[in-house]
Amino acid sequence: MSDYKRLHPLAILFNVFNLFKSSFYFLFTIIVLSIGDGFILYTLLGLSVLTIVFAVIGFLIWRRFEYSVSSDQIHIKQGLLIRKDRYISKHRIQSIDLTQSIFHRPLGLTRVDVETAGSDKKVDAALSAVQLSEGKWIQNVMKSRANVGQDASIDHHESVQRPNRNITNKELFIAGSTSGSVGVILGLIGLLFSQIENIIPEKFYSMTTTWFLSQAIETIILIALVIVVLLWLLGILGTFIKYGQFQITRYDNELFITRGLLEKKQMTIPLKRIQAVGIEEGLTRQPFGLATIYVVIAGGEIGQTADAHTLLFPIIRKSKVQNFLNEILLEYNHFPSDMVNVPKRSIPYYMVRVSILPVILFVVSYIFYPQLLWMFFIIFSIAWLLGIANYRNSSYGINGRYLAIQLRRLSKETVLVPRRRVQSIENKQHVLHRKQALGQVIVSLLSKQSGSHLTVKELEQDDINKMLDWLSKY
Amino acid sequence: MRQPPKQRIAMGAIKAWRLKALILLIIPVVITGIVMVLTFIFDFIPYLVSILLIVITVVDAIVSPFLIPKLRWRRWRYEILDEEIYVQHGVLVVSQTLIPMVRVQHVDTKQGPILKNYQLATLTITTAATTHEIPALPEKEAADLRDLISDLARVGQDDV
Structure with missing residues (x-):
């Protein structure tokens, strides 16, 4: 057994930051309220006292956090008032990620995230700041074929001649420009604006509005265009920062x-942990024949709420997916060549489903804003187009021990699951379905959020039976 | 639908579900009662609300204890094979589920006061991603099945 080690003192800073983050909503309310009432001085005083208190707590948390890595497990002792001892056995570890943020990099440190299967994030371990060499050493020790005792100089990068793929600047640019993040950022800004609207002085607000409304319609359109282009560029920049120097080996x-320009991230995914491989074609990417390729793994990735999947490559031509898998992940290069679509008689179900929301909106707006009704011509057309797309993309295919499911949840997704990774298959039918010999099939997989369920709706009964039989042949 | 599983659950399930439904009937009855009293006190609540609630309660009193348990029981089937568990259930929406035996993580039996009254128990089968229940098996059979599944699941178990 090795001895217990502490984190790098930089961890104190992270602790303090986390304390502030967890009390953010509470503080934010008080600050906003006090600014309105002219208690700014007291607020500032209170904040500085709070900072000192948090610094002390952060220091104590750091003091009491100790970890030890031995050949078959990681042991972590932590806790300020309640002491917690945690042992994570090597066999239960899904992956070990190293993340270097801009705070870590000047000091040559890294964050180590140890992921285990299961949805509870608290079960996973995170070492918020250790030396990079230490992080790599932990990664090496905890790997399935660990060479315990060898020093940290065994670096992934030194053993060349492994199949690998790097991202080029051109690919990054394409990925960024088709990421569709414009919409997301616009939404975020809107949200932010609605939050800070109260803080902006009334006079300034009304002045801006009057100026804005007094402009010619051309100017307004121009301004809007400039904003959209700026956001688009911002999205590209974001992609460069997030996926810059992407390399998969x-x-x-x-x-x-x-991956990562500012924040460097290193991830190890044991092949045994891969549950399924998916190809996702986003709305903005599909028209260009572009896709991203991801794996479904089991394990709650810490602090990565948005990403449900782990990307294998941020952008790739649909036609090149085969080549990519051949090179990197041959085990999963089994996408069936012909997929079986849902039958024609299921079209009404698909159309009704996409129409529900627009109909509700229509009724509501008919009551309150009758003058906006023309908009529904557009809304319904979009909904029905989506419905047709949903119908056309819903399909499945069986290729030996592999099952492929294709479906659309805004993005078109094709997922390949080996038989031994299927947790269960369910066939659901309501009364109408039974009369028409249609059914809804749900394939359950293990994923980060405790389970992911792939659903194909209104599939032919015979096809569902084929899928069930396929699973039965276990 | 695929050929349904062979085994049925215990007949006692109907009685147990009926009892449960009758007990749960308290909720709509109490709500209706409260609303009726409130309507009596305050003028602004229309009488129509009370009438509607009474209708709903009466329908509920007929359907959930006397109609649904029978239909549910008739549909409920299960089959434990060497390599998989096959379950069918549902009244309006029928669902058939196939669970490979090696995916089973653990099996439990559980028994609430109502089921205990009829010497029945529920078998819960958990995989890493899903949970499935076979409700209302005779106590002895539930325990046997639990042991059987846990034995079968142990064979060929590879990690998550």
Whole structure:
């Protein structure tokens, strides 16, 4: 057994930051309220006292956090008032990620996230700041084929001649410009604006509005265009920062991914942990024949709420997916060549489903804003187009031990699951379905959020039976 | 639908579900009662609300204890094979589920006061991603099945 180690003192800073983050909503309310009432001085005083208190607590948390890595497990002792001892056995570890944020990099440190299966994030371990060499050492020790005792100089990058793929600047640019993040950022700004609206002085607000409304319609359109282009560029920049220097390398039993310009991330994905491989074609990417490729793994990635999947490559031509899998992940290069679509008689179900929301909106607006009704011509057309797309994309295919499910949840997704990764298959039918010999099939997989369910609606009864039989042949 | 599973659950399930439904009937009855009293006190609540609630309660009193348990029981089937568990249930929406035996993580039996009254128990089968229940098996059978499944699941178990 090795001895217990502490984190780098930089962790104190992170602790303090986390304390502030967890009390953010509480503080935010008080600050906003006090600014309105002219208690700014007291607020500032209170904040500085709070900072000192948090600094002390952060220091104590750091003091009491100790970890030890031995050949078969990680042991973590922590807790200020309640002491917690946690042992994570090597066999239960899904992956170990190293993340270097801009705070870590000047000091040569890294954050280590140890993921285990299961939805409870608190079960996973995070070492918020250790030396990079230490992080790599932990990664090496905890790997399935660990060479315990060897020093940290065994670096992934030194053993060349492994199949790997780097992202080029051109690919990054394409990925960024088709990421569709314009919409997301616009939404975020809107949200932010609605939050800070109260803080902006009334006079300033009304002045801006009058100026804005007094402009010619051309100017307004121009301003809007400039904003959209700016946001688009921002999205590209974001992609460059997030996926810059993306590299994926295939080792015998695992995939190794590094990415990030400012925040460097290293991920190890043991092949054994991969539950399924998916190809996602976003709305903005599908028209260009572009896609992203991801894996479904089991394990709650800490602090990564938005990403449900782990990307294998941020952008790739649909036609090149085969090549990519051949090179990097041959085990999953089994996408069936012909997919079986849902039958024609299921079209009404698909159309009704996409129409529900517009109809509700229509009724509501008919009551309150009758003058906006013309908009529904557009809304319904979009909804029905989506319905047709949903119908056309819903399909499945069986290729030996592999099942492929294709469906659309805004983005078109094709997921390949090996038989031994299927947790269960369910066939659901309501009364009308039974009369028409249609059914809804739900394939359950293990994923980060405790389970992911792939649903194909209104599939032919015979096809569902084929899927069930396929699983039965276990 | 696929050929349904062979085994049925215990007949006692109907009685147990009926009892449960009758007990749960308290909720709509109490709500209706309260609303009626409030309507009596305050003028602004229309009488129509009370009438509607009474109708709903009466329908509920007929359907959930006397109609649904029978239909549910008739549909409920299960089958434990060497390599998989096959379950069918549902009244309006029928669902058939196939669970590979090696995916089973653990099996429990559980028994609430109502089921205990009829010497029945519920078998819960959990995989890493889903949970499935076979309700209302005779106590002895539930325990046997639990042990059987846990034995079968142990064979060929590879990690998550």
